[in-house]
Amino acid sequence: MTNKKLKIGxxxxxxxxxxxxxxxxxxxxxxxxIVKIGIKNSSKERNAPxxxxxxxxxxxxxxxNINVIVELIDDDIAAxxxxxxxLLNKKAVVSANKKMIAAHQKELIELQKENNVPLLYExxxxxxxxxxxxxxxYYDNDLLQSFEGIINGSTNYILGKLQENNLSFSExxxxxxxxxxxESNPHIDVSGEDxxxxxxxxxxxxxxxxxxxxxxxxxxxxxxxxxDIAFAKEKNYKIKLIANAKIDENQRITASVLPTFIQSNExxxxxxxxxxxxxxxxxxxxxxxxxxxxxxxxxxxxAVLSDISALRYDYKYEYRKYNAKLENKLVNxxxxxxxxxxxxxxxxxxxxxxxxxxxxESKTNKYLIGWLPSESINKESWIQDTSVSLIHxxxx
Amino acid sequence: MTNKKLKIGxxxxxxxxxxxxxxxxxxxxxxxxIVKIGIKNSSKERNAPxxxxxxxxxxxxxxxNINVIVELIDDDIAAxxxxxxxLLNKKAVVSANKKMIAAHQKELIELQKENNVPLLYExxxxxxxxxxxxxxxYYDNDLLQSFEGIINGSTNYILGKLQENNLSFSExxxxxxxxxxxESNPHIDVSGEDxxxxxxxxxxxxxxxxxxxxxxxxxxxxxxxxxDIAFAKEKNYKIKLIANAKIDENQRITASVLPTFIQSNExxxxxxxxxxxxxxxxxxxxxxxxxxxxxxxxxxxxAVLSDISALRYDYKYEYRKYNAKLENKLVNxxxxxxxxxxxxxxxxxxxxxxxxxxxxESKTNKYLIGWLPSESINKESWIQDTSVSLIHxxxx
Numbered sequence: 001m002t003n004k005k006l007k008i009g010x011x012x013x014x015x016x017x018x019x020x021x022x023x024x025x026x027x028x029x030x031x032x033x034i035v036k037i038g039i040k041n042s043s044k045e046r047n048a049p050x051x052x053x054x055x056x057x058x059x060x061x062x063x064x065n066i067n068v069i070v071e072l073i074d075d076d077i078a079a080x081x082x083x084x085x086x087l088l089n090k091k092a093v094v095s096a097n098k099k100m101i102a103a104h105q106k107e108l109i110e111l112q113k114e115n116n117v118p119l120l121y122e123x124x125x126x127x128x129x130x131x132x133x134x135x136x137x138y139y140d141n142d143l144l145q146s147f148e149g150i151i152n153g154s155t156n157y158i159l160g161k162l163q164e165n166n167l168s169f170s171e172x173x174x175x176x177x178x179x180x181x182x183e184s185n186p187h188i189d190v191s192g193e194d195x196x197x198x199x200x201x202x203x204x205x206x207x208x209x210x211x212x213x214x215x216x217x218x219x220x221x222x223x224x225x226x227x228d229i230a231f232a233k234e235k236n237y238k239i240k241l242i243a244n245a246k247i248d249e250n251q252r253i254t255a256s257v258l259p260t261f262i263q264s265n266e267x268x269x270x271x272x273x274x275x276x277x278x279x280x281x282x283x284x285x286x287x288x289x290x291x292x293x294x295x296x297x298x299x300x301x302x303a304v305l306s307d308i309s310a311l312r313y314d315y316k317y318e319y320r321k322y323n324a325k326l327e328n329k330l331v332n333x334x335x336x337x338x339x340x341x342x343x344x345x346x347x348x349x350x351x352x353x354x355x356x357x358x359x360x361e362s363k364t365n366k367y368l369i370g371w372l373p374s375e376s377i378n379k380e381s382w383i384q385d386t387s388v389s390l391i392h393x394x395x396x
Numbered sequence: 397m398t399n400k401k402l403k404i405g406x407x408x409x410x411x412x413x414x415x416x417x418x419x420x421x422x423x424x425x426x427x428x429x430i431v432k433i434g435i436k437n438s439s440k441e442r443n444a445p446x447x448x449x450x451x452x453x454x455x456x457x458x459x460x461n462i463n464v465i466v467e468l469i470d471d472d473i474a475a476x477x478x479x480x481x482x483l484l485n486k487k488a489v490v491s492a493n494k495k496m497i498a499a500h501q502k503e504l505i506e507l508q509k510e511n512n513v514p515l516l517y518e519x520x521x522x523x524x525x526x527x528x529x530x531x532x533x534y535y536d537n538d539l540l541q542s543f544e545g546i547i548n549g550s551t552n553y554i555l556g557k558l559q560e561n562n563l564s565f566s567e568x569x570x571x572x573x574x575x576x577x578x579e580s581n582p583h584i585d586v587s588g589e590d591x592x593x594x595x596x597x598x599x600x601x602x603x604x605x606x607x608x609x610x611x612x613x614x615x616x617x618x619x620x621x622x623x624d625i626a627f628a629k630e631k632n633y634k635i636k637l638i639a640n641a642k643i644d645e646n647q648r649i650t651a652s653v654l655p656t657f658i659q660s661n662e663x664x665x666x667x668x669x670x671x672x673x674x675x676x677x678x679x680x681x682x683x684x685x686x687x688x689x690x691x692x693x694x695x696x697x698x699a700v701l702s703d704i705s706a707l708r709y710d711y712k713y714e715y716r717k718y719n720a721k722l723e724n725k726l727v728n729x730x731x732x733x734x735x736x737x738x739x740x741x742x743x744x745x746x747x748x749x750x751x752x753x754x755x756x757e758s759k760t761n762k763y764l765i766g767w768l769p770s771e772s773i774n775k776e777s778w779i780q781d782t783s784v785s786l787i788h789x790x791x792x
Contacts, residue, residue, distance in 0.1 A: 292684035
């Protein structure tokens with residue numbers, strides 16, 4: 001059992017960064033010292049000794065007295081440069097930047113291998129839930145069959161407010177921003193992109209594939225209307241943004257992020273507020289379920305802290321499934337049952353649907369329920385109207 | 397990344413043992429071979445080639461061609477001898493025997509250290525849930541504050557049948573046995589002893605203390621009467637057997653296994669059937685919740701398989717909190733609010749209660765609700781009557 005002294009360069013001092021600073025200061029048993037803190041705006045007042053701060057990030061990455069870089073900035077392009085150069089400088093790295101990680105997985109795996117230093121990013125997926133660690137360590141044999149989850153706390157919070165408090169979309173969104181659940185650019189949350197990035201990382205640790213996240217079938221929650229909420233209520237459904245990936249016996253994977261109707265007896269029905277919930281299906285142990293806080297300062301700080309703590313023992317991801325070069329491949333060639341709400345029949349190409357089960361029309365409301373080839377959802381050839389709302393029926 | 401060829405000596409060929417055999421045969425990627433299978437009764441017909449079987453367990457433990465012992469027998473005394481000698485012979489060991497592990501933790505930790513071989517036992521606690529792995533790997537920093545769980549699938553199943561199907565205790569028990577959820581000696585489940593053993597193991601991985609499990613406050617479900625079920629229904633509670641451990645800021649720990657009233661808005665309310673559910677409280681990430689199948693063939697086999705799989709990479713428990721020799725200590729000096737149902741006022745020593753809040757008496761039913769020093773529950777000085785039922789009020 002090694003117990004390495006960690007000398008940390010912290011880059012970013014937002015809510016999470018400051019939380020980490022406070023905890024490390026108050027937890028001497030972790031034996032981790034923050035040597036320097038990199039910030040963009042050095043004129044702001046900070047709750048830490050001023051000599052710790054610098055806006056010269058390079059001086060941190062190149063500091064021979066620092067062996068760990070904790071990167072907690074928002075800008076994914078700058079984050080990529082920082083992480084890459086830190087790994088090249090043989091420093092261990094902790095990051096929470098899902099967009100950056102999802103976009104550069106192959107290179108980041110190579111950089112870790114070549115420089116023999118770890119990059120940990122538990123905080124990037126599932127808030128405080130130890131999902132990557134569990135996929136790496138516990139589900140490392142090939143029995144995992146499915147991943148299903150609410151993995152964006154911000155949209156879950158917003159959908160809850162739409163459904164329970166009858167708020168409008170913009171009211172709900174501004175409340176989520178006020179509480180610190182939403183990304184600084186909320187479009188990333190509500191378009192489903194944040195969940196797509198996380199699912200891209202999950203696909204690697206769960207099934208060993210690294211894909212262009214553009215291939216993940218997705219539809220956001222931006223267009224969800226009060227008519228959709230009323231439809232769901234009438235059937236006793238809740239609408240949740242669900243990330244889903246499953247593999248069949250022929251190693252064919254489907255992966256999507258879609259607003260989904262959840263029935264009241266489903267496990268996700270009661271995952272409310274900004275909580276995340278993840279169900280893993282395996283051939284042996286049936287469904288396993290994890291839930292916990294998915295967004296906000298402390299859940300993220302908690303995951304970052306666990307990564308820092310693991311570095312004391314030289315923990316690293318093994319990427320076993322990825323390294324095993326399995327024949328698993330993303331295909332997305334199944335049909336999915338969806339509800340689609342729109343303003344005008346002319347904007348919908350009915351020929352894109354394999355089957356249409358129901359159509360409804362009143363003066364103020366038009367929808368259809370039918371089966372759509374999942375890959376066509378991203379192509380958007382079936383709609384001319386970008387204000388269409390689409391909701392998936394779970395397990396169909 | 398090492399990828400060790402595992403040559404397994406499997407001891408025990410009950411439902412779990414046979415499941416493991418089948419899976420390893422059908423999963424060549426695990427690169428694990430079962431070299432020999434030790435059994436007690438060699439006259440029984442088995443679903444595996446007869447040349448694999450032997451009733452000479454010593455020949456397996458001493459076989460130089462075997463590097464892993466998977467021990468899946470029921471008898472905790474024989475299991476202890478097998479595990480101890482296997483570790484002394486420098487073989488890695490996987491076991492699911494919670495009673496044996498709880499009773500010999502200190503020695504087993506020493507044996508692992510001295511012989512530099514791992515002993516893994518994820519299947520001993522929480523069925524298919526990766527709870528030990530998570531406590532070891534993810535909650536290894538000192539932020540964990542509480543553990544609360546339904547960790548005995550058999551009693552959870554029985555309590556469900558009492559409450560939802562109005563079965564008698566003995567009907568529910570025999571159903572649990574028929575479905576393979578109960579221990580071969582069901583007293584171990586219904587007395588709470590099985591959960592106590594598991595909590596003894598949890599206390600080590602969660603808080604770094606190894607205690608005599610006799611110190612854990614406990615009361616079983618054997619005496620739960622139809623009047624108790626009626627009382628719970630009236631208040632919209634469910635009764636669940638809850639294992640609980642928490643630590644305060646002075647490193648004082650309380651630990652109990654008690655039948656507990658669960659309110660309908662509590663997370664454990666919907667953990668039914670043979671499922672297990674575990675909630676971890678930490679200062680940072682609030683409550684995290686895990687649930688999944690807790691008893692039966694496949695959940696146990698799933699956990700055993702994950703341990704076998706981890707041995708390929710020389711995974712071992714680090715016992716970080718235990719090795720850190722923290723000042724944490726079990727005290728159990730708090731008062732707990734309980735409901736007690738009994739036949740005769742004379743059998744209850746009211747002086748043992750700190751406060752009595754309610755007493756009830758009808759021709760057929762007598763109970764009181766009051767506060768009892770938790771340590772007195774084990775002493776049973778407060779009752780002369782062993783048929784008393786006791787149910788804890790959660791969070792009180």
